[in-house]
Structure formats: structure tokens, C-alpha cells
Amino acid sequence: MENEPRGLLISPIRDGTVIDHISAGAALTVLRMLDITGQTDEELSIATNVTSMTSGHEGKKDIVKVSNRELSKEEVDRIALISPHATINIIRDYIVVEKKGVEIPKFLSGIIRCTNAGCITNDNEPIKSAFEVTEEGLHCLYCDTVITTNPENHII
Known part of the structure; x- marks a missing residue:
């Protein structure tokens, strides 16, 4: 495994939102809940069933990157319903300016x-x-x- 090539599966985005740690297989459901379809203007990068190393525990996750869009609180609440361990990263000029976990509202x-x-x-x-x-x-x-x-x- 040490000779295994390492590289980015998804290229970085300049501005927008990265939704990380989505439950494996749920990325397309997240897109549906955000009303993002192939006929909308958002530029997307999607990775499904990616190996995840969280707290030393290996598992699978999905990742969605949406260029030029920051999610509203209501959209984040929707994501929490299907993927309660997701994280939301706001990107501006290629830098993560805000990172937060989702919380299921009462x-x-x-x-x-x-x-x-x-x-x-x-x-x-x-x-x-x-x-x-x-x-x-x-x-x-x-x-x-x-x-x-x-x-x-x-x-x-």
C-alpha cells in the first residue's frame, strides 16, 4: 500500500460549499434535497463511497462540492436529516473560512x-x-x- 499513488479525487473549488462526511451512498439524495439537478447552473463535484479515516476508524463516505453557492440554514437542516455526521465547509478563494457539523433541529x-x-x-x-x-x-x-x-x- 505504501507504493499506492495518492492524488485528489476531486479538484479544489474557488468559492462555494463542500459537504463532507455524507453517509456513503447518500450524495444523490443530498443533491435532490438541495434541488440540484443536471439542469441547474451549479458546477458540481461528487465522490461516492470514498475511503474515510475518521478518528482512526476506516469507513466509507460521500463528498459533494458545489461551486459558487453557500447553503442556507434550512438546506443544512435537510442534510442533517439524511446524514447527521456530515460537515459543511464554506470555501472562499480556495480557503476553508468556516467548517461546521450539521445538527438535527428539534x-x-x-x-x-x-x-x-x-x-x-x-x-x-x-x-x-x-x-x-x-x-x-x-x-x-x-x-x-x-x-x-x-x-x-x-x-x-
């Missing part, structure tokens, strides 16, 4: 839709969805539906 408003088709928030009413984050999942404050978590404790 309440979410207008970020995701209720899965109950009969919920008032899905009935063309001018009402934003509202959820309380619990250990069981997301509890809709309007209809009491609970959106459960998958085995890795990520909201689905």
Missing part, C-alpha cells in the same frame, strides 16, 4: 412534506409542514403522522 417547518396524503399541509392550503423531531422519527404537528427512521437512524 422542530422543522416547511422543509419536508408529510407522508400522510390526507394531512392539511398536502391539501393546497397555505400552511407549511411542521414536525417535531423525536427518537421515533418526525412527528407531524398537524396530523400526528410519524415518519420513521431507517436502520442507520437517518430520516427517510
Whole structure:
């Protein structure tokens, strides 16, 4: 392994956001949650199932780099739902000027839709969805539906 070539998998970005330590295989879900598609203007770099050495523990992770865009708090909250160990790095002139972990908020408003088709928030009413984050999942404050978590404790 010591003769194994080392190099950058993804080139650096001048300005924008790097989302690191995304749960392996979740990068495309993160892009969907950020409304980034192949038909939007963002320049993207994506690496999936990259070897990660975190605290001496080897595992896999995804990385997303988005040029010329800094994420809003609501967008970071969405990422926390699918990848609670992700880190957000703000890049300006090729330098990391801010690095922070994501935190799952106690309440979410207008970020995701209720899965109950009969919920008032899905009935063309001018009402934003509202959820309380619990250990069981997301509890809709309007209809009491609970959106459960998958085995890795990520909201689905």
C-alpha cells in the first residue's frame, strides 16, 4: 500500500460549499434535497463511497462540492436529516473560512412534506409542514403522522 499513488479525487473549488462526511451512498439524495439537478447552473463535484479515516476508524463516505453557492440554514437542516455526521465547509478563494457539523433541529417547518396524503399541509392550503423531531422519527404537528427512521437512524 505504501507504493499506492495518492492524488485528489476531486479538484479544489474557488468559492462555494463542500459537504463532507455524507453517509456513503447518500450524495444523490443530498443533491435532490438541495434541488440540484443536471439542469441547474451549479458546477458540481461528487465522490461516492470514498475511503474515510475518521478518528482512526476506516469507513466509507460521500463528498459533494458545489461551486459558487453557500447553503442556507434550512438546506443544512435537510442534510442533517439524511446524514447527521456530515460537515459543511464554506470555501472562499480556495480557503476553508468556516467548517461546521450539521445538527438535527428539534422542530422543522416547511422543509419536508408529510407522508400522510390526507394531512392539511398536502391539501393546497397555505400552511407549511411542521414536525417535531423525536427518537421515533418526525412527528407531524398537524396530523400526528410519524415518519420513521431507517436502520442507520437517518430520516427517510
